[in-house]
Amino acid sequence: MSSSHKFVVFSALSLSLYIFHFPLRYISHLTKSKLISSKPPSTTKLPQATPMGSLPSPPRSSTPSPSSPNNSLSSYRVCATFCFREPAPNLNISNWIEFYDPSTNTWTYASSIPGLTENHILKGFAMVSLGDSVYIIGGRVCFKERAHTSDECSELVDVDIEVSSSVLRYNVGSDQWSTCAPLGIPRSDFACTVSENKIYVAGGKSTLACARGIPLAEVYDPELNEWTPLPNMSTLRYNCVGVTWLGKIYVVGGFAERADSELPPIMVRSCAEVYDTQTRMWDLIVGMWQLDVPPNQIVEVDGRLFSSGDCYKQWKGHIESYDGKLNIWNEVEGSQIQSLNSLISALGTQHDHNWALSQRRYLTMAPIGLNLYFLAGYGIYREFSRTMSIVHKFDISATSDAWTSMEPMEEDGEKELCGHCCVVQLT
Ligand SMILES: *[C@@H]1O[C@H](CO)[C@@H](O)[C@H](O)[C@H]1NC(C)=O
Ligand SMILES: *[C@@H]1O[C@H](CO)[C@@H](O)[C@H](O)[C@H]1NC(C)=O
Ligand SMILES: *[C@@H]1O[C@H](CO)[C@@H](O)[C@H](O)[C@H]1NC(C)=O
Numbered sequence: 001m002s003s004s005h006k007f008v009v010f011s012a013l014s015l016s017l018y019i020f021h022f023p024l025r026y027i028s029h030l031t032k033s034k035l036i037s038s039k040p041p042s043t044t045k046l047p048q049a050t051p052m053g054s055l056p057s058p059p060r061s062s063t064p065s066p067s068s069p070n071n072s073l074s075s076y077r078v079c080a081t082f083c084f085r086e087p088a089p090n091l092n093i094s095n096w097i098e099f100y101d102p103s104t105n106t107w108t109y110a111s112s113i114p115g116l117t118e119n120h121i122l123k124g125f126a127m128v129s130l131g132d133s134v135y136i137i138g139g140r141v142c143f144k145e146r147a148h149t150s151d152e153c154s155e156l157v158d159v160d161i162e163v164s165s166s167v168l169r170y171n172v173g174s175d176q177w178s179t180c181a182p183l184g185i186p187r188s189d190f191a192c193t194v195s196e197n198k199i200y201v202a203g204g205k206s207t208l209a210c211a212r213g214i215p216l217a218e219v220y221d222p223e224l225n226e227w228t229p230l231p232n233m234s235t236l237r238y239n240c241v242g243v244t245w246l247g248k249i250y251v252v253g254g255f256a257e258r259a260d261s262e263l264p265p266i267m268v269r270s271c272a273e274v275y276d277t278q279t280r281m282w283d284l285i286v287g288m289w290q291l292d293v294p295p296n297q298i299v300e301v302d303g304r305l306f307s308s309g310d311c312y313k314q315w316k317g318h319i320e321s322y323d324g325k326l327n328i329w330n331e332v333e334g335s336q337i338q339s340l341n342s343l344i345s346a347l348g349t350q351h352d353h354n355w356a357l358s359q360r361r362y363l364t365m366a367p368i369g370l371n372l373y374f375l376a377g378y379g380i381y382r383e384f385s386r387t388m389s390i391v392h393k394f395d396i397s398a399t400s401d402a403w404t405s406m407e408p409m410e411e412d413g414e415k416e417l418c419g420h421c422c423v424v425q426l427t
């Protein structure tokens with residue numbers, strides 16, 4: 001193992017520097033907010049200083065052992081990364097991590113992503129959990145710039161700087177970051193999934209100039225801290241979604257074309273590639289994702305795959321589940337709801353905001369037990385610097401009234417979700 005492949009633990013000193021530089025305005029956001037119940041970062045526990053180059057103990061299996069099952073809701077956290085929507089003076093808008101506790105319906109600030117230049121944002125990365133750690137893999141580093149579309153109008157655009165190969169690990173229990181062996185090739189907007197305690201990545205874009213996706217795939221073994229190349233997929237693909245299903249690695253949808261076609265690319269967006277870890281081969285499933293538009297997220301619950309929409313329409317009015325025999329997606333009974341925020345009116349007049357006119361800023365889906373959690377954020381109409389966060393839960397085992405909505409929570413600031421969430425089970 002080369003020295004660059006060893007874990008380098010961020011020292012307590014450098015972490016305290018991040019905290020020292022944490023903008024005052026953000027701290028006031030946190031303390032004023034009813035929503036974020038944690039202490040502001042200035043008082044978060046500093047990690048124990050760990051000698052450089054020492055290897056933290058490898059993460060434990062994410063599946064609880066059958067002898068001591070602990071599936072109590074309070075042991076789960078949904079991990080999400082946000083940035084602020086608009087740059088402002090004295091505000092570092094770079095990504096931070098928050099945890100949602102489903103047992104108390106509260107969000108808590110956890111940490112900022114280390115190593116980013118102030119106001120730089122990481123997007124197009126993958127975030128997965130393995131044991132009690134969260135891994136942040138690859139992505140695009142960008143910043144926000146106001147582009148003038150006409151004399152009076154301007155809009156914020158992301159200006160990309162580079163595609164990253166970095167892999168960071170955040171240990172949830174010890175609140176400690178470490179750097180892992182980098183990806184074999186930089187990538188953003190790729191598929192990522194965990195299977196048998198290994199992290200699989202496939203496709204994506206390897207450079208900013210890369211107009212087509214890449215066919216390359218690799219696997220990370222956290223015990224060895226090593227990435228190993230896998231065979232190429234038969235398609236070049238980006239904006240694809242990864243999910244583990246029935247022991248196989250699925251890379252679904254996205255913008256894809258056959259690697260072997262020299263002539264005008266045959267668009268094969270609606271297919272999926274499946275990797276069998278036993279035979280070490282990729283297989284193509286034609287028509288698994290029947291849309292040109294890439295899927296938003298696909299998650300597995302109780303041996304079934306679920307989706308609620310695509311990249312352009314994240315909520316399509318119902319939840320769908322995949323029928324592998326017929327190769328079709330079926331509407332899940334009882335999941336039909338025109339608009340997710342119509343669920344909120346059922347909560348009474350206590351929150352009489354103009355929901356019909358509020359705009360959803362983000363939506364991400366998290367599987368916990370037999371429930372699908374939909375974590376949504378809305379910009380509040382006429383109140384531009386506030387966000388309403390609300391979590392809806394769909395019980396896939398229920399025969400009626402499968403939806404439950406949690407109490408909405410209001411927050412200062414307008415935040416943006418920077419990537420899909422993942423679920424961590426605390427040990
Ligand atoms: C399960 O985990 C929760 C929170 O981590 C803890 O409070 C509870 O005591 C645990 N239950 C068992 C049976 O271990
Ligand atoms: C800005 O935030 C990023 C991510 O939270 C952090 O890495 C960086 O150190 C911060 N910069 C300053 C100058 O505070
Ligand atoms: C895999 O794809 C890469 C990038 O397109 C290519 O350079 C490489 O030769 C391929 N490897 C194999 C074994 O086909």
